[in-house]
Amino acid sequence: MRTPPGRVLRATALAMVSDYMSLNAAGCAFYATLALFPAMTMLISIYGMAFDPVTVEPQLAYLRQIMPSAAYQLLSDRVHELVSNHSGTLTISLAVSLMIAFWSAASGTKSLIWALNFAYRRKETRSVFQFQALAMVMTFGAILAAVLGIGVLVGLPTAFSALGLSRYTAQLAHLSGIAGLFAFVLGMLSLFYKIGPAPHPDGVGPVLPGALAAAILWLLISVLFSFYVSNIASYSAAYGALGAAVGVMMWFWVSAYAVLFGAELNAQIDRVRKPHRHHGNSVRGPVADELFAPENLTVADETLAVESDASAGGRARPHA
Structure with missing residues (x-):
């Protein structure tokens, strides 16, 4: 028997509250705002070494639909x-600037990794060097993937023309851009959920459900937030010259919230499937633990827990 999806979603929603994910998302938004311009500097510099940097600007049109107008x-x-x-050349001063930008951009990634540990209830066991190296590798990987993605989007019109689809080039390029953005976000989230949390002997568990939910939620709330800011509430009216910066930070906040919701969803799915994962080097959330406490489990949950224990070698599930 399977645990009802509604129970998992309820646990996820309660865990978002008990794990202070709104506060964690705010911290991520702050560091992401600080890391935005350094990351853009790296992106343009690396992209310009292989492609014409002028071709970057037209690709920003895909972000217009999901970002507040002032932030965009x-x-x-x-x-x-x-x-x-x-x-277009790599000078010593540019190399130094890129290193500083890289270090600053990685701060946004580190804040997300810390928040993931909260979602997965993990104690950080990696050394400072390992943690910093992981953040830098993930940051560089995301920037490199963005560079390659932009390069592909730039080459799409030529590819469509070569295939005899020149009549539909504009429509196909637009749809491909949206699909490419979604695929990029989905891939990055899946990888992030897989290698971001602190190591556990049993691994991370499922990552695709949360990545898919987070990607869809991110696109949805980004579009709604952009519409709200553009048509209902203007940050420029309230904050003046700082309105654009506030809009960027708020967009990062709702984006981080979507990412952390996906992480919590994965953690709760894994918690139901294999309860023994969440003991040992885990940090447990009070509300989610109460919901999945032995006295509050349904018959289906108990059956699933017994099956999980049996598949793990007959280990009895410890109680809090």
Whole structure:
């Protein structure tokens, strides 16, 4: 017998509250805002070494639909400035600037990794060097994937024309861009959920359900948030010149919340499937633990727990 999906979703929603994920998302948004411009500097610099950096700007149109207008304009202006001043050569000063930008951009990734440990109830066991190295590798991987993704989008019109689809090039390129953005987010989230949390002897568990839910939720709330800011509430009216920066930070907050919701969903699914994973080097959440406490489990949950214990070698499930 299977645990009802509604029970897992309820546990996820309660865990988002008990694990203070709103506060964690706010911390992620702060560091992501600080890391945004350094990451953009790295993106344009690396992209410009292999492609024409001018081709980056048209690809920003895909972000217009999911970002607040003021935030999008701030991002677009910065990209235009970077593209206009790009030299195309790797000088010593540029290399130093890239290293500083890389270190700053990794701070956003580190904040997300810490938040993932809360979601998965893990104690961080990696050394400072390992933790920093993981954050840098993940940051560089995301930037490199973005570079390759932009390169593919730039080459799509030519590919469609070569296939005899020039009549539909604009429509196909637009749809491909949206699909590519979704695939990029889904892939990055899956990888992030897989290698981000602190190591556990039994591994991480399922990552695709949470990644898929987070990607869909992120696109949905980004579009709704953009519509809200553009048509109902303007941050520029309340914050003046800081309105664009506040809009960016709020967008990062709702984005981080979606990412952490996916992590909590994966953790709760894994918690029901294999309860023994969540003992030992885990940090347990009070509300979710109460919901899945032995006295509150249904017959289906108890049956699933017994099956999980049997598959794990007959280990009895410890009680809190």
